[in-house]
């Protein structure tokens with residue numbers, strides 16, 4: 001690979017992601033990312049794993065989620081601010097990066113807000129496909145915000161859920177979900193409370209946002225054989241289950257050291273038994289032990305799911321010709337002469353993927369990005385070239 005190719009970084013903006021989802025189809029994206037997650041979880045020991053690094057504040061959390069195998073490194077930046085929606089901002093926002101381990105060069109910089117919703121739903125449904133009772137058809141969906149429709153479609157496609165029983169403390173959120181999922185082959189039943197929604201459900205997904213130790217589900221709501229997909233409790237001091245629910249269930253987690261800090265099991269003693277889900281996938285540990293057992297997937301979101309999603313996006317973007325290249329790191333004829341590049345004394349390396357052909361000077365990377373599809377500089381970049389000339 002030449003230097004320019006080795007250092008070129010593809011950029012996927014939110015609009016690129018919207019295009020990618022529309023051209024591939026959301027069900028295909030969910031299924032594709034679920035397949036990637038499954039394959040990557042099956043090679044779990046190959047990854048260098050750490051619990052994510054979190055910066056907590058009064059109203060939220062900002063987290064960095066790194067992971068690597070022998071060839072690729074990934075990280076995600078993600079926040080969780082449950083009060084944000086009151087001022088018109090999303091609760092969850094994310095972006096992330098994929099880099100070559102061999103050189104350290106960043107290869108993909110991507111939006112991950114939409115992607116997080118898809119990968120979380122794919123992960124939840126993958127876990128339920130393994131842990132829920134076969135033949136599960138009815139799911140209670142508690143919390144009908146940004147993540148909820150993605151969860152609904154993933155469970156329809158990967159688990160066979162046909163009926164959703166819906167509840168949110170904000171009726172407008174439920175009305176939005178009902179409008180969004182009309183005609184998607186799901187029977188939608190709006191309920192007046194969590195207790196009502198949970199009644200008769202085979203699966204219960206909780207995907208609420210509140211920075212508190214909530215008790216959305218209490219032991220009296222459980223029925224034998226239920227599978228609980230607990231998504232919204234993902235941070236210290238932010239849970240959704242009464243501890244009595246956990247005491248009655250078999251609990252499965254992503255990466256135990258992180259889940260002990262962030263998951264529903266933060267409420268439990270350090271030796272409370274849990275099983276890492278990859279062990280069930282790999283056939284090393286049993287999943288559900290009987291049709292009567294209550295199972296819990298205590299989801300917090302693990303870096304490997306984002307690694308899998310970024311790999312899926314990289315391949316899909318290349319296949320569809322979606323995205324731009326962005327000049328994130330310098331490309332130099334002499335990599336030791338960074339000073340020359342910074343001061344304009346030497347031009348960037350020939351063959352660098354940027355705007356050099358139209359510019360001709362040393363400050364090749366004035367432009368922000370150019371489209372992969374048409375190769376033309378965007379308006380902002382043309383303006384930068386004009387200013388620099």
Ligand SMILES: NC(=O)c1ccc[n+]([C@@H]2O[C@H](COP(=O)([O-])OP(=O)(O)OC[C@H]3O[C@@H](n4cnc5c(N)ncnc54)[C@H](O)[C@@H]3O)[C@@H](O)[C@H]2O)c1
Pocket residue numbers: 080082085091092116117120142143144145146147148167168169170173207208209210214216230231232233234299300301302
């Ligand atoms: N586990 C993971 O991998 C993962 C990934 C992404 C997001 N999350 C978490 O999922 C949650 C939902 O995210 P989102 O982007 O959909 O947030 P959102 O703010 O868009 O939606 C949350 C919804 O929950 C509702 N809600 C709050 N308290 C409730 C209650 N007591 N009963 C019923 N409904 C209630 C709100 O009205 C809102 O409509 C957040 O807590 C987020 O941190 C987890």
